[in-house]
Amino acid sequence: MTRIEPLAGTGDAAIAGLLDTAFGPDRHGRTAYRIRAGMAWLTDLSFAALDADGALIGALQSWPVALHEPDGAQTPLIMVGPVAVLPEHQQRGIGRALMDRLVETVDLMPREPLVMIGDPEYYGRFWGFDAQATGGWDAPGPVERHRLLTRAPAGTVLPEKGMLGPRGVPFAMVPREESPTR
DSSP states (O other), X not given: OOEEEESTXXXXXXXXXXXXXHHOXXXXXXXXXXXXXXXXXOGGGOEEEEOTTSOEEEEEEEEEXXXXXXXXXXXEEEEEEEEEEOGGGTTSSHHHHHHHHHHHHHHHSOOSOEEEESOHHHHHHHHOOBSTTOTTEEOSSOOOGGGEEEEOOTTOOOOSSEEEEETTSOGGGSOOOOSOOO
16 A cells, blocks of 8 residues: 655655666756756655555655746746656556645645646646646756646746746856756
8 A cells, every 4th residue: 555645754865765766866967957956845745655664665846946037037836856656666656646646735725836847648638737838938958848847726827938947046047058968
């Protein structure tokens, strides 16, 4: 039986081990890491999947980020991911259960729009993510445009242009692409 609980208190080493196993030790070079550089994950929107013995088998983290607009304004966003499940536990609905918990939590207390890099068919079908607002957005590294997704409360109008990056830092400090990565 898998339990979904808050990720806080799980331990950094356990989380890092899970992420290394799920994505490889070179995961830190990915664009998503640049977008959220220097930010601490949001404890109220990050969840752990634990097996019957209490071992960490999956995790979902959420991060405070922003869309840095050309005029210097910042639109706060919550970046979802990584969503990670140990390979031997994949294809059992654990990642979906983690996403369900996040979306249920956000829907109970609406917050900033969610943003993620992910499969539009999967995240759109189950949780309403799409790439309609992100066509003019830039990221500090490579990203396939159709995979840059948002999910916003009804009536939210997102800016048409901007650079994704850490929340609260000046635009000049937003990490830029240094070399091609995944």
